[in-house]
Amino acid sequence: MGTPPKTGKPVTLTIDGFEVTVPEGTSVMRASMEAGIQIPRLCATDMVDAFGSCRLCMVEIEGRRGTPASCTTPVAPGMVVHTQTGKVQKLRKGVMELYISDHPLDCLTCSANGDCELQTQAGAVGLRDVRYTAPQAPVLANHFSARDTSGEANPLYKAKDSSNPYFTYDPAKCIVCSRCVRACEEVQGTFALTIEGRGFDSRVSPGAAFDDFLSSDCVSCGACVQACPTATLQEKSVIEKGTPTRSVVTTCAYCGVGCSFKAE
Ligand code: FES
Missing domain, CATH: 3.30.70.20 (Alpha-Beta Plaits)
Structure with missing residues (x-):
């Protein structure tokens, strides 16, 4: 996650049905936190820049293929993000199972x-x-x-x-x-x-x-x-x-x- 950008053009997106406005360059994970939505994570922390290694923070974004890591995906105007779909919940559980194994x-x-x-x-x-x-x-x-x-x-x-x-x-x-x-x-x-x-x-x-x-x-x-x-x-x-x-x-x-x- 790293340090959140303090300046930048305001970008408005929708996360789990909530409209959020954050500075350009903010990650989807950080924007979710601003909206009070917690996305599971292991490798992202405020101490270091996001590097997307654990894959626990996957989300679904309308119009995009796959399940990108929210910690390394920057927000975009009009983006519609879903953080708790059945698909991402199942994938996160599978990833965590491998860590615990x-x-x-x-x-x-x-x-x-x-x-x-x-x-x-x-x-x-x-x-x-x-x-x-x-x-x-x-x-x-x-x-x-x-x-x-x-x-x-x-x-x-x-x-x-x-x-x-x-x-x-x-x-x-x-x-x-x-x-x-x-x-x-x-x-x-x-x-x-x-x-x-x-x-x-x-x-x-x-x-x-x-x-x-x-x-x-x-x-x-x-x-x-x-x-x-x-x-x-x-x-x-x-x-x-x-x-x-x-x-x-x-x-x-x-x-x-x-x-x-x-x-x-
Ligand atoms: Fe580890 Fe995003 S928190 S990939």
């Missing part, structure tokens, strides 16, 4: 329980059952154990990286939405993160040349942690003490870059 279902004991966008959006699209199981995630206990029950090395295990003093990285919970990679680039300008591999093997990485986050180019600004929609990148203090009931955001004056820190 490769995600541990340990929500009740997860440190992000109640503060997880994946959990919230799964509820928003009405997902109750998952028909698919990723080949490497058939037994959830195995997901977290370096050894299987016979004591052999578990090929399904994706090791957690706790090398950074401030946050942990748990690849088993990553949905590869790329928000952290983009926050590192767009917010911090560091380019310390990348995506490695393909399909089920794809993962966020601090670069092939580095063993872990601590030895990488990461400057521990926390932008990636703030951008993460799951418990993949999480502050150690949150894991130890739980999600704060109240938080204050302050801007560090150390180097003038403008990194923000959350504190209870």
Whole structure:
């Protein structure tokens, strides 16, 4: 989603029967929010520019083929958008099912329980059952154990990286939405993160040349942690003490870059 345009020629369109007027260049998703209509989303956030990777925000637009991503589709005069047709609801549920098929279902004991966008959006699209199981995630206990029950090395295990003093990285919970990679680039300008591999093997990485986050180019600004929609990148203090009931955001004056820190 990124920052909404503040200026630009007014454009009037219709979303779910409501007439909305927004500045030219506004995305359909942003215009929907202006009209009080929430469209499910995972990769779009105010922190970074829209890049349309999760496909959860599909909508139907009269006169257009397919189901475009509302976060990357700009408004047009006279556009008629439908955000809740049976078709898009079914497609969103299917997309979410695929995300969940490769995600541990340990929500009740997860440190992000109640503060997880994946959990919230799964509820928003009405997902109750998952028909698919990723080949490497058939037994959830195995997901977290370096050894299987016979004591052999578990090929399904994706090791957690706790090398950074401030946050942990748990690849088993990553949905590869790329928000952290983009926050590192767009917010911090560091380019310390990348995506490695393909399909089920794809993962966020601090670069092939580095063993872990601590030895990488990461400057521990926390932008990636703030951008993460799951418990993949999480502050150690949150894991130890739980999600704060109240938080204050302050801007560090150390180097003038403008990194923000959350504190209870
Ligand atoms: Fe639009 Fe992810 S929110 S594609």
